[in-house]
Amino acid sequence: MKSFLRTILASALVLGGAMSAQAADRAIIVLDASGSMWGQIDGKPKLEIARQALRSVLTTIPADTELGLMAYGHREKGSCSDIELVVPPASGSASAITAAADSMKFLGKTPLSAAVKQAAEDLKYTEDKATVILITDGLETCSADPCALGKELEQSGVDFTAHVVGFGLTAEEGRQVACLAENTGGKYIQASDAKGLEDALAQTVAEPAPAPAPAPAPEPAKPEFNFVPELALAEGAAALKDAGNAWEIYKANADGTKGERLTTEYNNYKGSLEPGDYVIRATLGEAAVEQPLKVEAGQAYKPLFVLNAGTLIVRPRPSDGGDINTGAAVVLDFPGASHPATYYGETKIVLPAGETKVKVTIGQGEANETIQLAAGQTVEKDIIAGVGRVVVNALYAQGGDKVDAGGLDVRVYKAKKKIDGTREQVTYGYGPDNKFDLPAGDYVAVARMDQAEAEQPFNVRVGEAGDVTAVLGAGVLAIDAPGAKEIRVYAARKDIQGNRKEFGYAYDQKHQATLPEGDYVVEADLGDAGKKEGSASVKAGERTELTVQ
Incomplete structure (x- = not known):
């Protein structure tokens, strides 16, 4: 996508002088860790682009900058309260922030207003100078008003500034969050690709403050307007x-x-x-x-x-007659583009006249079309990605409880095996109720929770929705070993060599794991008291508790 980021930043240096980018003395980066960050730009997930940009920029921040990291949507799906100060503001925190971002999951909703408010409060914005840098790829989804929040923070803060980096947002979406920055004297920066995001972070986090410009000399009176384009x-x-x-x-x-x-x-x-x-x-x-x-x-x-341009309206649909998919990636390769531009959902955009190549991606489905656009013309086009949707879950036992945990790993493979006996992985997800948009065909879902795994074949038809359920045939073993330094779990049955298969471990006094139905031996290292063993039988769909002492 064309990056207008340098244009926006340079103009900000002229408009009013006071909008010049400055490094924050004490600041918190608020990172959007919602599920939409799995969306791709130029074939790469936005969350990976954000991680790389942080790794690059944080090496350049001044040593005395006290910088923290707050995230939202990284622990729960569908929660407006999933907000956490992951790294408290401190000097020398760059490596901690990078490590936290690299290990973060991207799952939930977008409570960006509440996250910015909490960051301001953690910085004691009513007592000290404070700066918040929000990186978001979506709009507020938790019934809050970013514009009103900006006014509130500006009025009650000592010297509070919020900068907003809109990552992959359209111009219209950007206007809906830009007011949060503008109402606090901060900047809104549109970042449309990896380079744009890195530049935006450099301007809001790492770039040293310029020397104040001298006050301009008074100018003589001028005519009201002499340029009206x-x-x-x-x-x-x-x-x-x-x-x-x-x-x-x-x-x-x-x-x-x-x-x-x-x-x-x-x-x-x-x-x-x-x-x-x-x-x-x-x-x-x-x-x-x-x-x-x-x-x-x-x-x-x-x-x-x-402009010698026309208007293109693209409506991405999963199937003929299906609803418009708001998360679809719409990639446009148009005359004069240095590289294709990416938008999401229904896209209405002015493009140079000529041939435009359009690629629509919904989940794993893709459709390509070439559109001729004349100057002054408006072309509306439904583009069908040709996918059906499945929702994948796992049960501990047939007819039992659903595995409702973020640690559930779901991977989808093509059903047909390759010549070496392996299957081609198509996509993956975490937690319950994973939604996958897939082209028509036969697939296998592999669900894994801790040490238990199950496969479930299924078929997808374009335009149809279905549920896929894998039965793990497993239960939960909860172990309490007071004073233990280490706990290890083994199958009770030994192999022909006299060895037991290991089923996980923990360096703690407690350990809980989902295990296939069967008999197990638990070994606890109690330090000076030596090693103790206990045994347990795990039944599918049931919880077993064991104390080793």
Whole structure:
């Protein structure tokens, strides 16, 4: 996707001076660990891109910066209270933050407002200067108002600032969270790919504060407006009004090329420019046009910029007649793109006229189409990924309780084995109620909880939904060994060599594991008291408790 991040950051340095990026003396990074971070950009999950960006940027932060990490949605699905200060703010915390992000699960909802509020409170924002950097790939999903929160924190804080990095958000989605930053004097930065996210973190976390600019000298009075540009999609088309477009204004170099950036304005802009030579660049969606402008004293200018672009509306659907999939990845490769742009769900975007290649991905299903777009034209297109949906769960025993734990590992394979006897893995997930969108065909679900594993074959048909349940034939063994330094679990039965198969261990006094139905021996290392053994029989769907002392 085209990255406009450097454009946004440079313009922020001009607008008002006070918006210049500064390193935070004491700050908390709030990381979106919701399930949507499994979405992909350029074939790579967003959560992996975020981890890599943190690893890179955190090596450059000033040594005296007190930095912490807060996450939400990383422990539970469907919870608006799953918020945790994973690493408290402290100097030298970069390695701890990196390690925490690398080991984090991405599961739940997006309570971004509550997370920012908690981070502000942990920084004692009503007593000290405090900065929060929010990285989110989605909008608030927990009935809160980020805009109102920004005003509240600004009014009650001593010197509070929130920066927001919108990772993979559309322009419209970005406007819905940008107010959180703007209402606290912070910055909203749109990061559309790995490089954009790394640049955004460098600007909000790692870049040292610039020296304050000297106060500008008073300027003489000027005419109210001498530059009123208009924008159209095509020759002869009506001028656009409040379209969400941007006007980038540059000083012109002697050879007519773009020089120093002066400002970026939006929508129906009216302004006054000093006499001189300029280059004006107009952008809307993924389309852009630029042209020179020579301003002379006492003259007014109303230039028309023609984008030579059209509007494409893509509605990704799992099957013919199916509902629009809001999590679908829509990748657009259009004329003039340095690399394809990625959007999500129903996509409405202005693109340069010409041939656009569209790839829609829903789960493991993919569809590709080529669309011809003329200047001024609007093309609406339903694109069918051709998938059905299954929800995979596991039971401890036939007719028994569902395995309702985040440690449940579910992997989906193609049913047909390869020549070496192995199967090709298609996708995976964690916890109960895993939803998979798959092309038509035969598959095998492999569910594993601790030491118990079961396979369940199933078939997928396009446009249909189904449930897949694997029966582990297992129970839970809970062990209490007071004073133990180590606990190990073995099968009771020895093999022909006299050895027992190991079924897990723990360096603790307590250990709990899901085990296949059967008989087991538990060995506890009690230190000076030596090693003690106990035995237990595990039944499918039941809990067994054992004390070894």
